[in-house]
Amino acid sequence: MKRARGWSRPDARVATLSLWLGLATVAAHTLRIRNAGLPAHPDPVPLAILLVAFALTEGFAVHVRVRRGGHAMSLSEIPMVLGLLAVDPTLLLCVRLIGGAVGLAWLRGQRGVKLGFNVALLGVQTTASTMLLRALSGPQHPSSPLECGPLEWLYVLIVMLISDVIAAVLVTAVIALHDDPGEWHRLPGALRGLPLVAVTTSIGLISALAIDRDQRAIALLAIVSAVTYHAYRAYVRQSQGHQQVEELYAFTRALDGPLDTGGVARIVLEQARDQLRAERAELIVPGPGGTCHRLSMHGRHRLDIGTEPAPPEHEWWRPARSGTPVLLAKGHRIGAPVEDGIAVPVPLSDGVTGVLLVADSLPDIPTFGEQHVRLFQALANHASVSLAKARLLDELRREVAQKEHLALYDPLTELPNRQRFQALTDELRAAGTPLAVLLIDLDRFKDVNDALGHDVGDQLLRQVGERLQERLGGRGTVARFGGDEFAVLLPDIRTREVAVAIGDDLSAAMEQPIPIGHLRLNARASIGVALAPEHGDDAKTLIQRADVAMYVAKDTRTGMRVYTADDDRNSPRRLAMAADLREAIQRRDLMVVFQPKLETATGVVVGAEALARWHHPLHGFVPPDEFIPLAEHSGLIRPLTLHVLEVSLRRCAGWRRMGHDMHVAVNLSPSSLQESDLPDIVARLLGQAGVPASALTLEITESSIMADPTGATVILDRLHALGVKLAIDDFGTGYSSLGRLRELPIHEMKIDRSFVQRIAVDHRDRAVVRSAVQLGHALDLMVVAEGVEDEQTLLHLRREGCNLVQGYHISKPLPADDFAEWLTARIPQLGGA
Ligand code: C2E
Numbered sequence: 001m002k003r004a005r006g007w008s009r010p011d012a013r014v015a016t017l018s019l020w021l022g023l024a025t026v027a028a029h030t031l032r033i034r035n036a037g038l039p040a041h042p043d044p045v046p047l048a049i050l051l052v053a054f055a056l057t058e059g060f061a062v063h064v065r066v067r068r069g070g071h072a073m074s075l076s077e078i079p080m081v082l083g084l085l086a087v088d089p090t091l092l093l094c095v096r097l098i099g100g101a102v103g104l105a106w107l108r109g110q111r112g113v114k115l116g117f118n119v120a121l122l123g124v125q126t127t128a129s130t131m132l133l134r135a136l137s138g139p140q141h142p143s144s145p146l147e148c149g150p151l152e153w154l155y156v157l158i159v160m161l162i163s164d165v166i167a168a169v170l171v172t173a174v175i176a177l178h179d180d181p182g183e184w185h186r187l188p189g190a191l192r193g194l195p196l197v198a199v200t201t202s203i204g205l206i207s208a209l210a211i212d213r214d215q216r217a218i219a220l221l222a223i224v225s226a227v228t229y230h231a232y233r234a235y236v237r238q239s240q241g242h243q244q245v246e247e248l249y250a251f252t253r254a255l256d257g258p259l260d261t262g263g264v265a266r267i268v269l270e271q272a273r274d275q276l277r278a279e280r281a282e283l284i285v286p287g288p289g290g291t292c293h294r295l296s297m298h299g300r301h302r303l304d305i306g307t308e309p310a311p312p313e314h315e316w317w318r319p320a321r322s323g324t325p326v327l328l329a330k331g332h333r334i335g336a337p338v339e340d341g342i343a344v345p346v347p348l349s350d351g352v353t354g355v356l357l358v359a360d361s362l363p364d365i366p367t368f369g370e371q372h373v374r375l376f377q378a379l380a381n382h383a384s385v386s387l388a389k390a391r392l393l394d395e396l397r398r399e400v401a402q403k404e405h406l407a408l409y410d411p412l413t414e415l416p417n418r419q420r421f422q423a424l425t426d427e428l429r430a431a432g433t434p435l436a437v438l439l440i441d442l443d444r445f446k447d448v449n450d451a452l453g454h455d456v457g458d459q460l461l462r463q464v465g466e467r468l469q470e471r472l473g474g475r476g477t478v479a480r481f482g483g484d485e486f487a488v489l490l491p492d493i494r495t496r497e498v499a500v501a502i503g504d505d506l507s508a509a510m511e512q513p514i515p516i517g518h519l520r521l522n523a524r525a526s527i528g529v530a531l532a533p534e535h536g537d538d539a540k541t542l543i544q545r546a547d548v549a550m551y552v553a554k555d556t557r558t559g560m561r562v563y564t565a566d567d568d569r570n571s572p573r574r575l576a577m578a579a580d581l582r583e584a585i586q587r588r589d590l591m592v593v594f595q596p597k598l599e600t601a602t603g604v605v606v607g608a609e610a611l612a613r614w615h616h617p618l619h620g621f622v623p624p625d626e627f628i629p630l631a632e633h634s635g636l637i638r639p640l641t642l643h644v645l646e647v648s649l650r651r652c653a654g655w656r657r658m659g660h661d662m663h664v665a666v667n668l669s670p671s672s673l674q675e676s677d678l679p680d681i682v683a684r685l686l687g688q689a690g691v692p693a694s695a696l697t698l699e700i701t702e703s704s705i706m707a708d709p710t711g712a713t714v715i716l717d718r719l720h721a722l723g724v725k726l727a728i729d730d731f732g733t734g735y736s737s738l739g740r741l742r743e744l745p746i747h748e749m750k751i752d753r754s755f756v757q758r759i760a761v762d763h764r765d766r767a768v769v770r771s772a773v774q775l776g777h778a779l780d781l782m783v784v785a786e787g788v789e790d791e792q793t794l795l796h797l798r799r800e801g802c803n804l805v806q807g808y809h810i811s812k813p814l815p816a817d818d819f820a821e822w823l824t825a826r827i828p829q830l831g832g833a
Pocket residue numbers: 595610611612613623624625628641644666667668669699729730753786787788789806807808809813
């Protein structure tokens with residue numbers, strides 16, 4: 001019956017029930033009836049006539065509706081009584097099954113699960129009747145109707161009544177299984193047809209007596225049956241009509257109360273299902289832009305509301321909306337194909353017409369017919385008034401707008417979400433607009449969240465969103481992709497320079513301290529940029545490429561990066577590299593080289609900076625700018641730092657034993673300043689190497705202090721308390737304020753090599769270095785210039801009063817043994833100077 005859309009679960013349940021009924025029939029019949037050794041009866045009524053009688057009585061049944069429950073009343077008791085009294089039980093079973101199946105399938109058009117169940121039901125009824133009659137009348141079972149007396153008539157009457165009760169219970173069970181567990185409440189109503197069974201059984205008994213006497217009485221029986229059938233049908237129709245009017249009235253009353261839209265829709269759909277004996281009821285209302293709103297009810301009285309593309313115009317959607325009720329045939333679709341159905345128009349407010357729909361008739365009615373259409377249209381007319389009054393349309397529109405907003409906007413920041421961003425981007429691309437996509441990821445947002453709580457985190461995100469929007473003005477669209485990821489869509493961008501300029505502008509805006517309560521937070525971000533059409537044509541590709549670029553920017557701490565194809569190639573390699581790096585650290589394959597630091601005025605080597613070196617077995621030399629960020633992002637920076645520290649201190653101890661009063665400088669990563677046990681570890685390693693704390697300098701970049709000012713300060717103070725010296729590395733590239741610098745327990749300031757390298761040729765760099773030196777001295781710091789590549793630069797630095805120098809001009813970073821040699825070789829040279 002439901003093969004068109006595969007077997008639904010309810011169908012499978014009904015099929016299983018039918019199968020069990022069939023098995024029970026066969027079992028009961030073979031074990032209890034045939035083996036009972038009952039005598040075969042003579043056949044006064046030709047089996048063929050009985051067969052036709054069963055086919056006709058099942059085929060022409062009268063349907064009685066009892067609220068949602070309903071029953072098919074047939075005159076089949078008449079041939080059944082004849083059969084019970086005069087035919088061999090097995091033959092009777094066969095004749096009834098075959099005749100019944102033909103009647104149901106051919107005259108009533110039943111198929112599939114519905115047909116299977118009804119045939120199984122006939123089998124159960126027949127077998128139960130036979131067994132019951134045997135049980136009641138005992139061994140003196142009459143072998144022909146004429147042998148029967150009033151007692152046997154009573155037995156037959158009881159048997160037929162019980163058989164009808166069995167049918168009512170099983171039909172109710174099947175509807176409950178298939179569709180609605182509430183059906184059980186309606187069982188008593190379904191039993192109201194029992195008196196008719198008494199009538200038909202009596203006709204059967206009288207006929208049996210008459211036919212036993214003279215077979216030609218069959219003709220009289222046919223006349224009586226036909227008249228009874230028509231009289232009964234007329235009666236049922238009239239009383240049903242009455243009942244329908246009553247139900248419609250009750251329906252209007254139910255809708256009269258103060259109900260919200262959901263309530264009205266629910267009652268309308270419930271009533272439609274109940275009165276039309278349908279599995280499903282839906283109200284479909286045309287929506288904006290080729291969509292429709294669907295309010296549907298099936299199964300257990302749940303009301304589902306959704307918005308979907310409108311149904312295909314031609315089948316029923318257009319005719320029903322323009323006022324013509326449509327009977328849906330098998331295979332028509334309302335989303336899924338239906339078995340049968342009816343669509344009728346419901347006028348709503350504002351001249352909009354919706355469609356009320358029922359589909360898939362329940363197992364107890366043959367299919368929908370013209371009288372159902374009339375009933376349904378009447379129901380729809382009543383519903384229409386109430387639905388208009390409940391302002392269904394307004395409510396649906398509001399609901400859709402809300403859902404749409406939720407689907408397209410981020411609730412925290414009210415910014416468009418990823419989906420909306422993609423749609424906007426694709427729209428622009430479809431129009432051929434060149435554009436840039438910027439992916440912005442906050443650095444260290446997780447720490448803010450962990451340390452200060454989600455409330456502060458949320459506020460920070462909201463403020464960042466606002467800031468981005470404010471700074472961007474009308475130049476583009478800001479979206480939030482979730483977490484700490486934002487995106488910016490910039491239309492009409494033709495060159496990367498323009499995109500980068502806007503990106504810089506946005507970074508600057510974010511880096512302004514953000515006040516939250518009494519806190520002032522700094523939001524730093526890494527930005528990846530992808531351009532269309534250069535890097536991709538659709539939103540997906542562009543976002544993905546901006547994402548790749550963003551990660552490279554994050555790893556290399558460069559702040560912003562425009563996508564290049566190399567970035568893509570790097571990512572799978574990076575994973576493998578992280579694994580190799582882990583192994584190199586574990587196996588202590590990571591080398592440490594040393595670069596001397598000289599006193600500018602005297603040329604005395606006062607120390608050396610330790611720099612990590614990694615020779616990858618396959619890729620060869622990997623620059624620290626590549627593997628240090630890699631270590632940072634793969635949790636390897638701690639073992640790496642400890643390794644370098646340990647080697648450096650051991651080497652330093654060696655130089656000192658050789659008589660060189662030297663310090664060693666080790667670089668710390670930003671994340672090292674978050675490890676509260678760092679001071680303890682440093683103290684332990686110093687002790688192990690036998691190096692005084694004052695001979696160790698730890699170099700920290702400006703930005704790593706600024707990233708987490710409070711946490712970093714605590715650790716720096718503890719290191720300082722140990723006697724370890726601290727240096728600010730890469731000075732000039734960060735954003736440290738003078739005030740901050742003064743508060744920190746710093747000993748040394750290293751001017752970034754990007755300023756140093758060009759002082760001989762660029763007077764602006766000279767000015768920067770000069771003021772940096774002055775600033776350092778004002779703060780009582782040793783000032784170091786790194787990246788000194790030539791004599792000229794050295795002379796300039798000496799003139800500026802820079803304390804220490806470091807660079808290729810003095811020496812490249814050297815492996816430990818070479819460094820020791822270099823040191824020794826340098827002493828006579830020094831002596832000679
Ligand atoms: P940095 O701390 O600024 O280290 C100085 C960098 O300048 C070194 O690069 C050094 O080889 C290079 N350099 C020295 N003299 C000159 C010169 O005259 N001209 C030029 N152009 N460059 C010079 P390297 O070894 O490639 O290291 C790069 C960065 O990697 C370092 O910058 C440091 O931030 C990081 N790094 C290296 N080793 C370690 C380590 O063990 N731990 C941590 N956390 N970072 C490290």
